[in-house]
Amino acid sequence: MRNIRLSHVGGGPSFGAMHTIAFLGLGHMGLPMAGRLVAAGYEVTVWNRTRAKAVAVPGARVADTPAKAVAGVDVVLTMLADPAAVDAVVFGPDGVAGAIRPGTVLVEMSTIGPTAVAGLARGLPEGVGLVDAPVGGSTGAAGRGELTVFTGGADADVAAVTPVLERLGTVLRCGGPGAGAAAKLVRITAMVSGVTLLGELRAIGAALAVPAELTERLLANGPLAALVERSKGTDSHFAVELAAKDLGLAVEHADAPIARAALERIRSTLPRISGRDVGALANPPE
Numbered sequence: 495m496r497n498i499r500l501s502h503v504g505g506g507p508s509f510g511a512m513h514t515i516a517f518l519g520l521g522h523m524g525l526p527m528a529g530r531l532v533a534a535g536y537e538v539t540v541w542n543r544t545r546a547k548a549v550a551v552p553g554a555r556v557a558d559t560p561a562k563a564v565a566g567v568d569v570v571l572t573m574l575a576d577p578a579a580v581d582a583v584v585f586g587p588d589g590v591a592g593a594i595r596p597g598t599v600l601v602e603m604s605t606i607g608p609t610a611v612a613g614l615a616r617g618l619p620e621g622v623g624l625v626d627a628p629v630g631g632s633t634g635a636a637g638r639g640e641l642t643v644f645t646g647g648a649d650a651d652v653a654a655v656t657p658v659l660e661r662l663g664t665v666l667r668c669g670g671p672g673a674g675a676a677a678k679l680v681r682i683t684a685m686v687s688g689v690t691l692l693g694e695l696r697a698i699g700a701a702l703a704v705p706a707e708l709t710e711r712l713l714a715n716g717p718l719a720a721l722v723e724r725s726k727g728t729d730s731h732f733a734v735e736l737a738a739k740d741l742g743l744a745v746e747h748a749d750a751p752i753a754r755a756a757l758e759r760i761r762s763t764l765p766r767i768s769g770r771d772v773g774a775l776a777n778p779p780e
C-alpha cells in the first residue's frame with residue numbers, strides 16, 4: 495500500500511499523494527530542479543556528495559548521507575552523473591537501498607540507460623517503486639520548469655509521481671520499466687551526434703573555400719538549424735564528458751557506426767574542450 499497523504503487543500507495546483515521528497519545529486523541540473531520543487535511547496539531534503547552544493551538550495555533540509563535523506567520520504571529523485579554514481583548512491587555504504595521504505599517511489603532522472611535501470615530494479619527492496627525519468631533540455635530549461643521528462647515504469651508508480659515531475663516540465667509517458675531511459679538515449683544520440691556533425695560541416699565548408707559567413711547561413715537555415723541554435727545557447731551546460739558517456743551508453747545497444755564515429759571524434763577532442771558545454775563540439779578548436 496502506498497503512503498497516501500492528502501496534504502494539499504484548497505485551490506491551485508495539486509501535490510498529488512507525494513509531498514515529501516529526497517533529492518540526491520545537486521550538479522548543474524539537480525540544483526535548479528530541487529529549487530523548483532522547494533518553490534512549489536514540497537518538503538525537500540537534499541543530499542550531494544560535495545556538501546557545499548547542498549547548502550545552496552534555500553528552504554531544503556540538508557542530509558549527511560543518502561540513507562538519512564530518504565528515511566521516511568514519499569519519493570526519492572536521483573540526478574547524478576552516470577551509472578557508477580547512481581550505483582554508489584543507491585547501493586553503496588549509507589546508500590538509498592538500506593533506508594528506503596516500502597511504498598516509496600525512486601525516480602531515477604540521470605541519463606544511465608535501460609541496463610542500469612534494470613540493475614536498480616533488481617537491487618531495490620521489495621515494495622519500493624521505480625520510475626526511470628531522464629530529461630531532455632539543459633540547465634536553463636531546468637530552472638524554468640521546461641524540461642521534457644521521459645518516463646518508464648509501472649502505471650501506478652508513474653501516476654503517483656507525475657504531479658512532482660510536472661513541476662519540472664512536460665511528462666512524456668514512454669512505457670514500462672526502462673522505456674524512459676531508452677527513449678532518452680535515442681533523443682540524446684540525435685543531439686550529440688548532430689552537434690558533432692556541425693563541427694565537421696564547418697570543416698568541409700572551409701576545405702571547399704565556402705566563406706565562413708555563408709557556411710553559417712547555410713547551417714542556420716538547413717535541416718540542423720535547431721542544433722545550430724542549441725550549440726550557441728548561453729543558458730545550457732551539458733558537459734562534453736557527459737555527452738560522451740551518453741553516446742557510449744547508446745552504442746552498447748545497437749550497431750550504430752555513425753554514433754560510434756561521433757563518439758570517437760568527441761573522445762579525441764575531449765582533452766581540448768574538457769568541462770565545456772556540448773556546443774563546443776560544433777566549433778572544436780584546432
Ligand SMILES: NC(=O)c1ccc[n+]([C@@H]2O[C@H](COP(=O)([O-])OP(=O)(O)OC[C@H]3O[C@@H](n4cnc5c(N)ncnc54)[C@H](OP(=O)(O)O)[C@@H]3O)[C@@H](O)[C@H]2O)c1
Pocket residue numbers: 519520521522523524542543544547573574575576578579580582583603604605606629630631632633730731732733736740
Ligand atoms: N547538464 C545537462 O544539460 C543535462 C541535460 C539532460 C540530462 N543530463 C543528465 O543529467 C545527469 C546530471 O547532469 P549534470 O549536468 O547535473 O551533471 P553534473 O553537473 O556533472 O553533476 C553530477 C552530479 O553527480 C554527482 N556524482 C558524480 N559522481 C558521483 C559519485 N560517484 N557518487 C556520488 N555522487 C556523484 C556529483 O556530485 P559532486 O557535486 O560531489 O561532484 C553531482 O551532484 C547526467 O546523467 C546527465 O547526462 C544533463
